[in-house]
Amino acid sequence: MSALHAEWTKAWTVPGTAWLLAGVVTLTPLLGVLAASSMAEGGDPARTSLLGVTLGQAAVVGLAVATVSGEYGTGMIRTTLTAVPRRLAVLRAKAFLVCMLTVAGGTAAVGASVAAGDALLPEGLSIAQGPVLRAAVGSVLYLALVGLLGVGVAALVRDAATAVGLVLGLLFLTPIVASLVSDPDWRERLLEWSPMTAGLAVQATVDLGSQPIGPWQGLGVLAAWASAALLAGAAALRLRDAS
Amino acid sequence: MTNSIRAEWTKFRTVRGWVIGLLTAIPLTVLIGLLGPLGSSFDCAGPNGAQCRGNTPPIGPDGTPVFDTFYFVHRTLTGDGSVTARVGALRDAEPWAKAGLLLKEGTTSGSRYAAVLLTGGHGVRMQYDFTEDIAGPSPDEDRQWLRLTREGTTLTGETSSDGRRWSTVGTVRLDFGERVELGMFVSSPQHLETSNTFGGRLDRGAPTVATTSFDQVRTTGAAAEDWRGTAVGIDPAREHEVGFTDDGGDLTITGTGDIAPIPASAGSLGKTAENALVGAFAGLVAVLVVAALFATSEYRRGIIRTSFTANPRRGQLLAAKAVVVGGLSFVVGAVSSALALPLVERAELAEGFFQHPTTWLTELRLVLGTGLLFAVAAVLAVALGMFLRRGALTVTAVVVGVVLPYLLAVASVLPTGPAEVLVTVTPAAAFAIQQSVEEYPQVAASYTPADGYFPLSPTGGLVVLCGYAAVAVVLAAIATRRRDA
Numbered sequence: 066m067s068a069l070h071a072e073w074t075k076a077w078t079v080p081g082t083a084w085l086l087a088g089v090v091t092l093t094p095l096l097g098v099l100a101a102s103s104m105a106e107g108g109d110p111a112r113t114s115l116l117g118v119t120l121g122q123a124a125v126v127g128l129a130v131a132t133v134s135g136e137y138g139t140g141m142i143r144t145t146l147t148a149v150p151r152r153l154a155v156l157r158a159k160a161f162l163v164c165m166l167t168v169a170g171g172t173a174a175v176g177a178s179v180a181a182g183d184a185l186l187p188e189g190l191s192i193a194q195g196p197v198l199r200a201a202v203g204s205v206l207y208l209a210l211v212g213l214l215g216v217g218v219a220a221l222v223r224d225a226a227t228a229v230g231l232v233l234g235l236l237f238l239t240p241i242v243a244s245l246v247s248d249p250d251w252r253e254r255l256l257e258w259s260p261m262t263a264g265l266a267v268q269a270t271v272d273l274g275s276q277p278i279g280p281w282q283g284l285g286v287l288a289a290w291a292s293a294a295l296l297a298g299a300a301a302l303r304l305r306d307a308s
Numbered sequence: 309m310t311n312s313i314r315a316e317w318t319k320f321r322t323v324r325g326w327v328i329g330l331l332t333a334i335p336l337t338v339l340i341g342l343l344g345p346l347g348s349s350f351d352c353a354g355p356n357g358a359q360c361r362g363n364t365p366p367i368g369p370d371g372t373p374v375f376d377t378f379y380f381v382h383r384t385l386t387g388d389g390s391v392t393a394r395v396g397a398l399r400d401a402e403p404w405a406k407a408g409l410l411l412k413e414g415t416t417s418g419s420r421y422a423a424v425l426l427t428g429g430h431g432v433r434m435q436y437d438f439t440e441d442i443a444g445p446s447p448d449e450d451r452q453w454l455r456l457t458r459e460g461t462t463l464t465g466e467t468s469s470d471g472r473r474w475s476t477v478g479t480v481r482l483d484f485g486e487r488v489e490l491g492m493f494v495s496s497p498q499h500l501e502t503s504n505t506f507g508g509r510l511d512r513g514a515p516t517v518a519t520t521s522f523d524q525v526r527t528t529g530a531a532a533e534d535w536r537g538t539a540v541g542i543d544p545a546r547e548h549e550v551g552f553t554d555d556g557g558d559l560t561i562t563g564t565g566d567i568a569p570i571p572a573s574a575g576s577l578g579k580t581a582e583n584a585l586v587g588a589f590a591g592l593v594a595v596l597v598v599a600a601l602f603a604t605s606e607y608r609r610g611i612i613r614t615s616f617t618a619n620p621r622r623g624q625l626l627a628a629k630a631v632v633v634g635g636l637s638f639v640v641g642a643v644s645s646a647l648a649l650p651l652v653e654r655a656e657l658a659e660g661f662f663q664h665p666t667t668w669l670t671e672l673r674l675v676l677g678t679g680l681l682f683a684v685a686a687v688l689a690v691a692l693g694m695f696l697r698r699g700a701l702t703v704t705a706v707v708v709g710v711v712l713p714y715l716l717a718v719a720s721v722l723p724t725g726p727a728e729v730l731v732t733v734t735p736a737a738a739f740a741i742q743q744s745v746e747e748y749p750q751v752a753a754s755y756t757p758a759d760g761y762f763p764l765s766p767t768g769g770l771v772v773l774c775g776y777a778a779v780a781v782v783l784a785a786i787a788t789r790r791r792d793a
Binding site for chain 1: 329340343344574583590593594596600601608698700701702703707708711712714715716718719722723725726729758
């Protein structure tokens, strides 16, 4: 518990944290507003309003990576590990903190996006509908899982810029490659396996059959990616010299 | 300035991680490019056990894959000759349904031809060898006279509304050889409806047929034989829908298909050169990370104070960093695309895809253009890095600015309108430099960013990215000058 308290203090005394959280909360609805106001009709209203999650996740990745890599950049990590010698407790505290911050920021961002969608889309959008609620809650969870993925990768590679490059590359590249694969089976497989497209399947509220994967299964795929990254990061933190 | 550049070059090459990171961009670009074709083992057993080969379209005289499907009513012509006919208007037909006079090397799909024709909605045209199209008048009569004449290697298409006063639509020089097929044809392309919504695009196509009359038909030079009807390239299962009747010289012809180049289209079996460069995204991310690190790590380690003491003109340091990273990134981008293009294209051909051909000039533009794209994006990352002083923030900003808009526009997430705006105003516009395919005004198709068609010209797109880089350089120059290091 004291490890978590320490992480909390470190996070709030670095100006970057507040800026990145503000980024999640403003950028997400901003893209949603642009998307919703440019939509004529049809399509998936929930997905349209929540399109900003694709942008907001970049700030989440930045936040997650900064929480871990920032300490390696300044050498602070040596002090941290001296104070809390159980290294996994440090990683656990960091992961929990990133989760908390992302869920808080993500809830505000997703709430604003849904409200904007309701105001701008001709057909409106009500959180009271089951699928819309699932899309909204799922989007918050999606952001939290992307944060955990960032924590894991950052613990593994340590350098902040490299970690951000890796995570954003993983998220953004697979859909681009998938769009070029002609074989429908392979394309489907790529979309099922890639963390972003699988995870965002949770936002679909119409025509679920055309999605590459079911909403909760998709989040499960992202969770698998995040756990793998966290495990690898934990192993690296435990075995490697922290310099 | 030379000294600063030498100093920056020394800093760069002595950090092993940066050199490795930059060089990683080359295998990343090639391997991810190969993933596309290698991950596509499509099953090609068609009806009646037909082979993959059926999927490969005919290839036109210049290597362009083409549609060459129509109903042809013809006689053999040796040497000079002409055909004249009065063609009934194509009412309620597809805008690019065609009826007219045709001179063709033979009845094989993909062979050379010249035609003067009446369309459903685009007036009289003279077209030849699939990609060439000359617009003529747009008549509002019910019937239009057309004439196609060959004299030596000169082919002339003419049109008239009354059969007496003729105007020339076009004259072209084409060398076909002595024996050709001369006559009349009708074609009618697929009716295409594209519905575009968030998260998906649906193309619905249905085959159509068109019927029209040809009367007062006269040929000169051709053998006075009966008209022969040939369903060129038409699926045998649909041959019963087409045909012709000859009522004492007045003919009625029903046809389907199109005589035109095939435009690039998302998810088709036709691959473009830029498809081979999809791995450039991964390579670019690697280059951006290295560029951002090169700019920001001096701040992290405090070496920036030493650098500024050694050379107090701070603008020079920024310029030297930009020159070193920009130059290296250019080489990396050009080398990786020069490797990816032939390797990925070979893999695509081996898998049974067909290719939209490019000239060597276009390939050169793609290779150098990818180099420039990497270079300018790297300069943007360096300048932004000097301005923001945080590596992670810089990489996030540049990757989001360059890659995310492309992803939203191209990976079929956004409808066409917003997608085109995104690849016009964001740094992702620079990917227009990789466009190798042409838009054919004479073919109705969806020409969207997802299909490989950018709203901006190749250089125009690169200029947008240069604009962003220039703004970042100015910001960085002001900030490094004013700020305490």
